[in-house]
Structure formats: structure tokens, C-alpha cells
Amino acid sequence: MGNVNERSGLFKVKAQIMKKPLQITATLDKPTLLEDMVEKLADRRIDFGYSSIAVPNDLKAIDTSTTETYVSGTVGIKYWNEDINMPFITCFLFTCIKGKEKPYKLEWAISLS
Secondary structure, X not given: OEEEEOOOOEEEEEEEEOOEEEEEEEEEOOHHHHXXXXXXXXXXXXXXXXXXXXXXXXXXXXXXXXXXXXXXXXXXXXXXXXXXXXXXXXXXXXXXXXXXXXXXXXXXXXXOO
């Protein structure tokens, strides 16, 4: 139904509405800067040590951190020959994980709207 290009922050969905093509595109403003900012926000000054706990060999210990921040971009809708581009600002919840002796890395994001 849709695909994500992580580097450009582009998300495309194509659907059929009453047998007419509809294309929806969401482009994030500065996705690389957003990823860097979220990873820095996730980094805690206190290390609880969860990523250092001994676990069975086939598992990995991780530490998680979640932060909420606003994201801006543009939603584009193409319907027949009409192009509608609408800017948006919405809240997202980001979850980062940290392995043993590694910095936090962005793992998951979900819109709260």
C-alpha cells in the first residue's frame, strides 16, 4: 500500500477512490536533523545499566528511551490533475534503543495525531 524512503523523509501511498487515482505524499522537513535531535533527546544523563545486564546467549540486552517531539513537513495530495500541498506540524513519539556501550539509535516512530 505504501513505502517509506527514510533518507528523504518521504512517504507515498497510492489508492483507488471511486476508480480514480489518488496519491498522498508526506515529506518531513530536515529528516536527518530530526533523527539526530531525537537521538540526543533520548540520551539520558543517568545510565540505569539495563544494556549491561547478563542475558541468555541468543538474546541481547537493550536500554530504551522514548521522547515526544513535534515534526513538520508537507502533505501532498494528487487527485486527477489537481495538486494540493498542505504544511503540517504534528506530534510524534520516538523510541530509541541502546546496546552495550553504544549510543542511542532511532528505532521506532509513531504519529500521535
